Amino acid sequence: MAIPETKAPIRVLVVEDHHVVRQGLVALLNVVEGVQVVGEAADGVEAIAQFRKHLPNITLIDLRLPRLTGVEVIQRIRMETPQARFIVLTTYDGDEDIFRALQAGARAYLLKGMTTEELIATIRTVHAGRSHIPPAIAERLAERMGTEELTPREFDVLEQIVHGKSNKEIATELEISEATVKTHINSLLGKLCVTDRTQAATAALQRGIVTLESLRKPKP
Template sequence: MSHEESNAPIRVMIADDHPSMRMGLVALINQQPGMTVIAEASDGEEAIEVFEDTLPDVTLMDLRMPEMGGAEAILAIRKKFPEAKIIVLSTYDWDEDIHRALQSGAASYLLKDMPIEDIAETVKLVNEGDTSLPQSVAKRLELRSQRDQITERERDVLEALIKGRSNKEIASSLSISEETVKSHLKTLFAKLRVRDRTEAAIAAIRHGIVHLD
């Protein structure tokens, strides 16, 4: 998917479920010298189909979309097209989101409120094979690596806790004992460096470990 001619514009695809955001990005990218938007998608599944049809040079992919999210779409695209160059463009700089995006094969992670010049520069760099992250995003990822990792079962406990469930209700919903729930909570408090359930819930949301849908 590299250019035959060095002066050919970079062909960009934009995947975002908000029509107004998509329209704005299309207009801004088309105004940038040396790049043109050739395709759009409104969710993950459509992004996969449109990518296969158009084979863009670089894709700007939202992470949080209905039906199928950006991380799942990136995984599916890169499984079939390992050379695909995809940049996540998100509203959120939560460290778990950043980690998930990069794990799925994203080349970089940008925030929607970044200046268009910075976004365009990253599109150019990624098109050339660069996979560096903006400093602010790299910092969030570094913070995540310093925090002990949360297991899937601990995440389940956190999700139930955020919904206001008691230990007894959490135990029942996960088919584990109350003692096991208490043990998970003790471990979670230590990993998140918090003192109680309220602080744990706030930390889980702030880090993007659990999403409030």
């Protein structure tokens, strides 16, 4: 071998649905000394299959995936392989997903705008058993920590609000009285630290509690 004395390479699985991005990651990683891409997956189900097949040291995973979300994939894999290490890689997304991913056991969270050096450094850091959260993400996490969890009902109402429903419509939809809707709104306004439904809607979108995509297709 030309390489004098290297350790075993870090075996990486890349999970990402965007072809271009996946290609980019693989191309970047495969020229790096000590890192080896052992598998690729374009959706959640495939990700789990590939993981079982290759048992990689590190799984680089996007949160927005077809079939299963990244968070679900992390949860399921950790169920059977608790020592699995994940680096979440996403364009932007809401705070909610970041939070969930870290709770599910992701060790690092990177934005797609990062430099190659950051990516490599993070892979090595996580492989060494440590975590890495960029300052920008940490800041948003901190904000989130202060806020309380929404109850299921409050979540239902918030979802309707984001979809532009009036209190009366929400009441009909959820089969409760309009007064009750107002109560839920009142308490979720408090939890989201906002003062009216419009702010609640934008806050929900910012945090990823509801996604912009879900607005296009009316729900069945």
